[in-house]
Structure formats: structure tokens, C-alpha cells
Amino acid sequence: MRYIPHTAEDVRRMLQTVGVDSVDELFVEIPDSVRLQRPLNLDDSLSESELLVALQELAQRNATVSQTASFLGAGAYNHFIPAVIDHLVSRSEFYTAYTPYQPEISQGTLQAIFEYQTMICQLTGMDAANASMYDGASACAEGVLMACRATRRRRVLLSRGLHPEYRSTVQTYCRYLDVELEEIPVDAATGRTDLKALGAALDQDCAAVVSGYPNFFGIIEDIGSQAKLAHEHGARLVAAVQEPIALGLLKSPGELGADIVLGEGQSFGLPLSFGGPYLGFFAARQKDIRTLPGRLVGETLDLEGRRGFVLTLATREQHIRRERATSNICSNQGLCALMATIYLSLMGKTGLREVAQHNFSKTQYAKERIGALQGFKIPFSGPTFNEFVVKAEEGSAAVLSRLEQQGMLGGIALECFYPEFDQHLLVCVTEQNSRGQIDALVDALAGGAS
Amino acid sequence: MRAGTRGLILKEKLLFEHSTPGRKGYRLPTLDVPEAQLPENLERAEITGFPELSEVDVVRHFTRLSTWNYGVDSGFYPLGSCTMKYNPKVNEAACRLSGFAQVHPMVPDRLAQGALEMMHDLQEALAEISGLPALTLQPGAGAHGELAGMLVIRAFHEARGQKRHKVIIPDTAHGTNPATAALCGYQVVPVASDGILTAAAVAEHMDNEVAALMITNPNTLGLFEGEIAEICKVVHDQGGLVYCDGANLNALMGIARPGDMGIDVMHFNLHKTFSTPHGGGGPGSGPVGVSAELAPFLPVPVVVRDEDGFRLDFDRPRSIGRMKGFHGHFGVLVRAWAYIRTMGGAGLREATEMAVLNANYVRARLEPAFHLPYKRRSLHEVVFSDRDLQGGCKTLDVAKRLIDYGFHPPTVYFPLVVAGALMIEPTETESVEALDEFCEAMLAIVREAQEDPELLKQAPRVPHIRRLDETRAARKPRLRWRAENENG
Structure with missing residues (x-):
């Protein structure tokens, strides 16, 4: 076995040092009654070349975004990934290290996280960001719990425009806690959170209002008005960003009054990878930093006065505070955060805006062309970023299967998340979709409806 | 050297x-x-x-930063409880294949049959290794799996109309255990173990208010909980369930299965036992295995096989719901699958045997110089204390001095039941020569503590940075850089 270096002679010599006659004797504390009395029933071991053949066989049975024109989004986005990222995160000093418990030999990881925290703050308009969480949905659940801790209140209002998987993750986390969740409808005309309904639902027990920015329908929410309403009742406004490329172009949630900003960082240089691993980012204002969940990296000095970085404010965390911790999380998405940091460094001040502008322009182009087709409507009037909802007279399932036959992944049927939208598709256009692909999509849609 | x-x-x-x-x-x-x-x-x-x-x-920037880090590929990394084994390179190539890396999570199931088959296969392999028949691959890490598992336990009790509100946790537990129990709305009942938990000690705290016992086996001292079958019986007899923290599964593969011991729920750490890289703190992956009785409560979706092939099953009315977006850390699952296929059943057992041999070898070489508080036969890791160190030196000083010798330190000050703990887990991928070098460094440090303790207290000197002022970092936290013209 090539990952295990022991020769028979090594084993003999080591057993002698230990003072036992056989490897079996090392397991003397395990009673016979609970021992496995047969070999594990698993497939035989493969050589490296056989393994690669088996992997290729599995891999080729999946549709990729490079072979198929894809207009799928809904919280996972097909953006270009510069080659630099994979080269740098393949440095094994990064990927074979663990949590930086020993700061003197982990400054690479620690400084990169400090840079990551800084860029997340700059993008979101917040004062402090944690070292990352599992993904956008779990970060959203942590955001709800944090708002309850910070306000000592127990009612939370979730916009129905918030990503449905984020909402269901919040529900799972709150299942057995004393937190009451209530859904705020979206305005049928604009696709934005219904401000009247929000105003009516807010009261002195409300810890937070949680809204997507952009929301699940791709609509740019009026976070400013929501924040104002929330603040009038002493509640926090939590902005959940499922497509952070938007932050290159849109006003930051912080500027609009949000108190907690969290979201999914996959768009920042992480592969789609069938849903993970992705990157939950999480940021808040100075007043709330001691109730933040997750790891934090802070700046300090060493014995000789040199700048260095350490994990800090650990008294919030599970290994110190145990059942009174701010979260049970004990890792972060270290390597994913590093990928995002490298992506953002390459794109920089102008690149992120440009790529956001491309997404927005291409989406406007597609939306206008599809909206002009017979049999198709754009049901929501609210401004969108890189996703939009299309209502198809022939029904979403029929449209999607027709597109699939022409080699296109045309979007996502909204019906599985929103039964009331049984004719609706969610279409996403990124900088990876050429004008040719968009035109082909429009032609294919037109072809079927005529 | x-x-x-x-x-x-x-x-x-x-x-x-x-x-x-x-x-x-x-x-x-x-x-x-x-x-x-x-x-x-x-x-x-x-x-x-x-x-x-x-x-x-x-x-240049990130390449230079990388040189300030120490990884498994840099050298011996005996961080106890973290199973820092070698991360095979072919697995890194595997997860980057375009047929895995470039697949959108919302493609229709029929266009992701290869990905779903791989996940289904992994579910079955983990079920065989653990003896727990039903699996979810969704949780993002060990602590997340723990939360999923404990929510499943609570859902099970509630479905039977039982409002149990307590969870028993021994003092050797990971800090995540009590934090997780609290997130499930449970009250924690600590129980003292004296190294090994007895069925009698559990019986003392066990009543029909207890939802579950959370146990780690082998425990955080590296010792097998020999009364596990009796303990499970005590808990089951009063209607409770037993949760096992799977952090230490590397000590058991092919030797014994948690499911056969009476464990009802266990999470796996694919980034420990199944060789996926730790990535400087993540991404990990924390699948959860449960008994057949608990299967209906697992998070959605799970991968199932039927006449049309493989599909994601969302129609599970008794499920606790979703733990996160999409279907889990797929890229990590690919690596773990590749590892299991490379090792095979016999290879996994060999990994466990050599991991246990390595830990016992280190123990035998260091026991003459370091205080060993618990003397039963160790499995995959061994915990010493700093009690016998001379010159006023402490565990932290040993750890920092090890850095000067070119090693990553062991886990320190954990488990809490040992004052000044040094928790060493060598894993099976280290050669006897690497273990000898480490042991010689440890023995040299013991001599230095006696002869020139300042060498320890001033350590480390070799890295580009020396001991950092953690109090300063916490007192006035600077968590981000700001431009000179920026407020705040």
C-alpha cells in the first residue's frame, strides 16, 4: 500500500520496542463481542491508473457547463476561473495544513484570511467579517441566530424572495430553538419583498428581517427601505447575498443600512463542483463583533514587535465556552476563502466592476429579447442583476425539456420551490454566456412557441 | 536529522x-x-x-505567504484528534476532472448519473465501514454532522411524542459536543469518566428525560471505551439513543464497527479518516450514518437508486430538513471515494493497524521521559502531560520548541481531563524514521528543560515570526486592514 511506508522488518522492530508480539495484541482493549469477525465487504483496491479510468467513467456521465450551454444559476454560478487560482491553492503548504492553531508556522494562512476578511468588509460595507462558514445557506442560519442573540428577541421575518434553500436551512437550525419564523410575501408586480406586509409584520419582538440581495428571482431588493422599517422596530436587517459578483456594481448593503451581511462566495473563483464545497461569508457591524459566530483572525505583534496574525476572540467559541458558545462551528472553509481572496486580488477594483457590468448587460439583453417573444412574459418589473424570471405559456417543464433536447440547460423550473409559479423559469446569464448562446436560447424558445 | x-x-x-x-x-x-x-x-x-x-x-504574494505555512507535505504533523495523514495527489486530480468540477448542482438527475452513482457508492461504503445502514452526505464538516445527527435524535423522540430534554456528555468530549447539544435545545449533563466511561456512571445519570449520550470511541485519550456495549444497553433500556463522535474512526476501520456496538448515530470526518486535505481549516465533510430506525429523519436530499438509475430524494416527510445548500461538499466526497477505492477493505484495515502501531511506538519511546496519566493500551493516539518537565517549562513551551526542531506540535491542553496535555496522533502514513526523529526531538527538549529552560521559553526562534501577543489581539481587535483615508 503506497500510502503506508511500513515494511515487515519495520513492523517487527516497532512491535519489539512496544513490547508486544503481534499487531493484534495492540487491540486487546476491544472486546471480542464488538469486533468485526470478517473482512470489510468493499471493492478490491485499485492502482492509480485503474482508479483514473473508473473516475473518468463516472465523470463522463455528467453534463458540464463547458459542453452544454447553461443558463442555470439559483445560488451557484458559472463564472470564469483564472488559472492562477488553482496553481496557488495547489501549494501544499496551504492545502495540507490545518487550522492555524500554531500561529508562528501558519502566518501564510492567517495573513490570507486577514486579507479575505478585509475584502469581504470592503465589498459588504461592514466593519468585521469572520474567517468563513460552510456556505451561504448555513451562514444565513447563523445570521438568524446571531440577530436573536444580539437583540435578545425571538421573532424573525424571512422574505419569500430569500433563496428557498436558505429558508429551509434556517428552519432546520431553528427547529428546536425558541425562534419564531414568519414569511413575508413578495410583491406580485415587482418581485420585491412586499414593504407593506413587512411593515405590518414588524413589532417589538422582531430580531431580524432577512432578505436576498439580489433575491432568488434575481431582483435587486430595496434593502434601504427594509432596513429603515426594521430599525424603527429595533430589529436587525440581514442581507443575504447569493450572487456576490453583484457587489461589484450594486451599492453595498452596509451603505443601505444592513446590519449583518452574509452570503455565498462560490462566484469568487470556486468551481461549481455539483454543489460544493463553497464558501459562506459573514460580516457585521462593530457593535456586534462579540456575538459573531465562527473564527476570526486579528492583527497583533510578536515578541520583537513585528506585525503578525492570530486567531482571536476565541472566548466566543465552542472549545472554550462549550454549551454557551455563539455557534458549534469549529472550522471554516479555509481553502475556499483563499480561492476567493486570490480571485478578488486578480479582479481588483476595476475587474470586479467590469465583470459585474458584463453580467448585467448580457442579462438585460437576454431579458429584453425573451420578453419580446410571443408566449413569454417577464412577470416582475423590479430591476435584476444576472437572473430573471420568465413566464412561459406552454409551462416550464415543456420548455426545459425542449431546450434540453437542443443541448441547452435553459433554466430552473420555479415550481419545485414555489408551487404558485407553475409556468415560471429562472434564467441566469453570466459573462460565460456568449451572445451566440443567448441568441440560440431565444431562437429555441421562439421555435417552440410558434 | x-x-x-x-x-x-x-x-x-x-x-x-x-x-x-x-x-x-x-x-x-x-x-x-x-x-x-x-x-x-x-x-x-x-x-x-x-x-x-x-x-x-x-x-508572488501568495507564493511567498505559502512559505510561512507548515503542512503535512512539509513534515510530521502529529496534531492529536485531527488525523493529519498524507493527502494523496491523485485525489486532487480526481475532483478537478471537468465531469465533476464543472457540473451545476441543479442539473436534472439524468444528466448527473455519474456524480450520483459516486455519492451512492460512498454512502454504501461508509455504511459498511461503520455498520450504520443509512447515510447523509450533506453536512459540511464534523461539527455540522454532529448537529445533523443530534437533530435527527430529537426528531425521532418528538415523533414518538417524547419531550426529552437532557444529553449526557462525558468530560473527555470535544467542545463541539456540548455546543451542539445546546443548539438542539438540550441541557447538558456532564459525567466524569476517569479515562474510561463505565456503564455504572452512565446509569447514575440515565433516566427517561435523557435523549442521548454523546460519546467518542476511542475517546479523546486514545483509549477504547471497553464498556461500550453495556453503556449502549443502559441508554437504550431507558429509551435513549447513543451518538458517537466519529473523529477517531481511524482507530477502528476493519477491526470493529460502531453500529455493531449499539451506536445509533455517528458522523464521519472525511478530512480525517478518509485522507481529504484539511485546507488550512476547511473545507471538510461530515457525513452522518444512522440506524435503520432513524433513517426517515435524515436531512434531505439523500441519494437513492431505483429502476431509472440514481436520483436525489427530496420526498422524505419526516426529514429534519436541509442542513445547507445543495448536496454536500461534493469535491471532498470525490476525494474520499477515490481514497476508499485505492485502499480497499484490506488497505483500510492496514491503515488502522499501522496508525495504532505508530501511536504505541511513540508512546513506548516517550514514556520514560513524559508523564503518561492514563496507562491502558493506546489505540491511534497517546496523551502525555507536562507534569514531570523541569525548569518551570510547560506544555506550550514544548510545543513552541518543537517548531524549532522542524515539527508541527501535537494538540496541546486537550483533552481537558489531563492538565497540560500533549496529544500525539502520528497516523499510519509516517515511517518509523520520521517517528524516531520526532521522538529524539522530544527527548532532547526534556533535557533542555532541565539544562537550559530558556531555550524552551524563548522558542520558537527559527520561523520568521516569534511568539505573538494574543492578549493584545483580543483586547482591541483589529480584524481588517483599513486605508489611511478611511474612517473607523
Whole structure:
């Protein structure tokens, strides 16, 4: 076995040092009654070349975004990934290290996280960001719990425009806690959170209002008005960003009054990878930093006065505070955060805006062309970023299967998340979709409806 | 000896301090549609302080930062409880295949049959290894799996109309255990173990208010809980369930299965036992296995096989719901699958045997010099204390001095039941020569403590940075860089 270096002679010599006659004797504390009395029933071991053949066989049975024109989004986005990222995160000093418990030999990881925290703050308009969480949905659940801790209140209002998987993750986390969740409808005309309904639902027990920015329908929410309403009742406004490329172009949630900003960082240089691993980012204002969940990296000095970085404010965390911790999380998405940091460094001040502008322009182009087709409507009037909802007279399932036959992944049927939208598709256009692909999509849609 | 020494040490500023107005590290294609204008009131101003760098600037920056890190590929990394085994390189190639890396999570099931078959296969392999028949691959890490597992337990009791509100946790537990129990709305009942938990001690705290016992086996002292079958019986007899923290599964593969011991729920740490990289703190992956009785409560979706092939099953009315977005850390699952296929059943057993041999070898070589508080036969790790160190030196000093010798220190001050704990887990991928070098360094440090304790207290000296002031970091936290003209 090539990952295990022991020769028979090594084993003999080591057993002698230990003072036992056989490897079996090392397991003397395990009673016979609970021992496995047969070999594990698993497939035989493969050589490296056989393994690669088996992997290729599995891999080729999946549709990729490079072979198929894809207009799928809904919280996972097909953006270009510069080659630099994979080269740098393949440095094994990064990927074979663990949590930086020993700061003197982990400054690479620690400084990169400090840079990551800084860029997340700059993008979101917040004062402090944690070292990352599992993904956008779990970060959203942590955001709800944090708002309850910070306000000592127990009612939370979730916009129905918030990503449905984020909402269901919040529900799972709150299942057995004393937190009451209530859904705020979206305005049928604009696709934005219904401000009247929000105003009516807010009261002195409300810890937070949680809204997507952009929301699940791709609509740019009026976070400013929501924040104002929330603040009038002493509640926090939590902005959940499922497509952070938007932050290159849109006003930051912080500027609009949000108190907690969290979201999914996959768009920042992480592969789609069938849903993970992705990157939950999480940021808040100075007043709330001691109730933040997750790891934090802070700046300090060493014995000789040199700048260095350490994990800090650990008294919030599970290994110190145990059942009174701010979260049970004990890792972060270290390597994913590093990928995002490298992506953002390459794109920089102008690149992120440009790529956001491309997404927005291409989406406007597609939306206008599809909206002009017979049999198709754009049901929501609210401004969108890189996703939009299309209502198809022939029904979403029929449209999607027709597109699939022409080699296109045309979007996502909204019906599985929103039964009331049984004719609706969610279409996403990124900088990876050429004008040719968009035109082909429009032609294919037109072809079927005529 | 392959010890630490001074090499070329590079200085490196923060990204933001390298920034030069006008520099770019990207080039987009020419926009092939008309440029659209976002309504002005929605558009942000330029982001103050955001970096402007060339591609070369970025590559140099992160390459130089990487040289300040120590990974498994740099050398021995005996961090107890973390199972820092070698991360096979072919697995890194595997997860990057375009047929895995470029698949959108919302493609229809029929267009992801290879991915779903791999997940189904992994579910079955983990079920065979653990003896727990039903699996979810969704949780993002060990602590997340723990939360999923405990929510399943609570859902099970509630479905039977039982409002149990307590969870028993022995003092050797990971800190995540009590934090998780609290997140499930449970009250924690601590129980003292004296190294090994007895069925009698559990019986003392067990009543029909107890939802579950959370146990780690082998425990955090590296000792097998020999009364596990009796303990499970005590808990089951009063209607409770037993949760096992799977952090230490590397000690049991092919030898014994938690499911056969009476465990009802266990999480796996694919980034420990199944060789996926720790990534500087993540991403991990924390699948959960449960008994057949608990299967209906697992998070959605699970991968099932039927006559049409493989599919994601969302129609599970008794499920606790979703733990996160999509279907789990797929890229990590691919690596774990590749590892299991490479090792085979016999290879996994060999991994466990050699991991246990390595831990016992280190124990035998260090026991004459270090105090060993618990003397039963160790499995995959061994815990010493700093009690017998001379010169006023402590565990932290040993850890820092080990850095000068070129090693990553063991886990320190954990488990809490041992004062000044040094928790050493060598894993099976270390050769006897690597273990000898480490043991010689440890023995040299014991002598230094006696003869010249300042060598320990001033350590480390070899890295580019010395001991850091953690109090200062916490007292006035600086969690981000700010541009000079920025407020705050």
C-alpha cells in the first residue's frame, strides 16, 4: 500500500520496542463481542491508473457547463476561473495544513484570511467579517441566530424572495430553538419583498428581517427601505447575498443600512463542483463583533514587535465556552476563502466592476429579447442583476425539456420551490454566456412557441 | 536529522499595501452585447482600498505567504484528534476532472448519473465501514454532522411524542459536543469518566428525560471505551439513543464497527479518516450514518437508486430538513471515494493497524521521559502531560520548541481531563524514521528543560515570526486592514 511506508522488518522492530508480539495484541482493549469477525465487504483496491479510468467513467456521465450551454444559476454560478487560482491553492503548504492553531508556522494562512476578511468588509460595507462558514445557506442560519442573540428577541421575518434553500436551512437550525419564523410575501408586480406586509409584520419582538440581495428571482431588493422599517422596530436587517459578483456594481448593503451581511462566495473563483464545497461569508457591524459566530483572525505583534496574525476572540467559541458558545462551528472553509481572496486580488477594483457590468448587460439583453417573444412574459418589473424570471405559456417543464433536447440547460423550473409559479423559469446569464448562446436560447424558445 | 533550520525567509506586505492605481490582473473578452446602464441610484461608488495588482504581483504574494505555512507535505504533523495523514495527489486530480468540477448542482438527475452513482457508492461504503445502514452526505464538516445527527435524535423522540430534554456528555468530549447539544435545545449533563466511561456512571445519570449520550470511541485519550456495549444497553433500556463522535474512526476501520456496538448515530470526518486535505481549516465533510430506525429523519436530499438509475430524494416527510445548500461538499466526497477505492477493505484495515502501531511506538519511546496519566493500551493516539518537565517549562513551551526542531506540535491542553496535555496522533502514513526523529526531538527538549529552560521559553526562534501577543489581539481587535483615508 503506497500510502503506508511500513515494511515487515519495520513492523517487527516497532512491535519489539512496544513490547508486544503481534499487531493484534495492540487491540486487546476491544472486546471480542464488538469486533468485526470478517473482512470489510468493499471493492478490491485499485492502482492509480485503474482508479483514473473508473473516475473518468463516472465523470463522463455528467453534463458540464463547458459542453452544454447553461443558463442555470439559483445560488451557484458559472463564472470564469483564472488559472492562477488553482496553481496557488495547489501549494501544499496551504492545502495540507490545518487550522492555524500554531500561529508562528501558519502566518501564510492567517495573513490570507486577514486579507479575505478585509475584502469581504470592503465589498459588504461592514466593519468585521469572520474567517468563513460552510456556505451561504448555513451562514444565513447563523445570521438568524446571531440577530436573536444580539437583540435578545425571538421573532424573525424571512422574505419569500430569500433563496428557498436558505429558508429551509434556517428552519432546520431553528427547529428546536425558541425562534419564531414568519414569511413575508413578495410583491406580485415587482418581485420585491412586499414593504407593506413587512411593515405590518414588524413589532417589538422582531430580531431580524432577512432578505436576498439580489433575491432568488434575481431582483435587486430595496434593502434601504427594509432596513429603515426594521430599525424603527429595533430589529436587525440581514442581507443575504447569493450572487456576490453583484457587489461589484450594486451599492453595498452596509451603505443601505444592513446590519449583518452574509452570503455565498462560490462566484469568487470556486468551481461549481455539483454543489460544493463553497464558501459562506459573514460580516457585521462593530457593535456586534462579540456575538459573531465562527473564527476570526486579528492583527497583533510578536515578541520583537513585528506585525503578525492570530486567531482571536476565541472566548466566543465552542472549545472554550462549550454549551454557551455563539455557534458549534469549529472550522471554516479555509481553502475556499483563499480561492476567493486570490480571485478578488486578480479582479481588483476595476475587474470586479467590469465583470459585474458584463453580467448585467448580457442579462438585460437576454431579458429584453425573451420578453419580446410571443408566449413569454417577464412577470416582475423590479430591476435584476444576472437572473430573471420568465413566464412561459406552454409551462416550464415543456420548455426545459425542449431546450434540453437542443443541448441547452435553459433554466430552473420555479415550481419545485414555489408551487404558485407553475409556468415560471429562472434564467441566469453570466459573462460565460456568449451572445451566440443567448441568441440560440431565444431562437429555441421562439421555435417552440410558434 | 531532518530538523528545522533557517532558510531564505521572505518578507511580504499585505495585498493592499502592494496596490498600485491602474494595475490589472485580469482581461475580460470584449462585451458582445450592448452595454446596459444600471439605474444610477442602485450603483455603488468605487470601493475604497480594494487592491489593484498585476497577475505577477498576485502570484508572488501568495507564493511567498505559502512559505510561512507548515503542512503535512512539509513534515510530521502529529496534531492529536485531527488525523493529519498524507493527502494523496491523485485525489486532487480526481475532483478537478471537468465531469465533476464543472457540473451545476441543479442539473436534472439524468444528466448527473455519474456524480450520483459516486455519492451512492460512498454512502454504501461508509455504511459498511461503520455498520450504520443509512447515510447523509450533506453536512459540511464534523461539527455540522454532529448537529445533523443530534437533530435527527430529537426528531425521532418528538415523533414518538417524547419531550426529552437532557444529553449526557462525558468530560473527555470535544467542545463541539456540548455546543451542539445546546443548539438542539438540550441541557447538558456532564459525567466524569476517569479515562474510561463505565456503564455504572452512565446509569447514575440515565433516566427517561435523557435523549442521548454523546460519546467518542476511542475517546479523546486514545483509549477504547471497553464498556461500550453495556453503556449502549443502559441508554437504550431507558429509551435513549447513543451518538458517537466519529473523529477517531481511524482507530477502528476493519477491526470493529460502531453500529455493531449499539451506536445509533455517528458522523464521519472525511478530512480525517478518509485522507481529504484539511485546507488550512476547511473545507471538510461530515457525513452522518444512522440506524435503520432513524433513517426517515435524515436531512434531505439523500441519494437513492431505483429502476431509472440514481436520483436525489427530496420526498422524505419526516426529514429534519436541509442542513445547507445543495448536496454536500461534493469535491471532498470525490476525494474520499477515490481514497476508499485505492485502499480497499484490506488497505483500510492496514491503515488502522499501522496508525495504532505508530501511536504505541511513540508512546513506548516517550514514556520514560513524559508523564503518561492514563496507562491502558493506546489505540491511534497517546496523551502525555507536562507534569514531570523541569525548569518551570510547560506544555506550550514544548510545543513552541518543537517548531524549532522542524515539527508541527501535537494538540496541546486537550483533552481537558489531563492538565497540560500533549496529544500525539502520528497516523499510519509516517515511517518509523520520521517517528524516531520526532521522538529524539522530544527527548532532547526534556533535557533542555532541565539544562537550559530558556531555550524552551524563548522558542520558537527559527520561523520568521516569534511568539505573538494574543492578549493584545483580543483586547482591541483589529480584524481588517483599513486605508489611511478611511474612517473607523
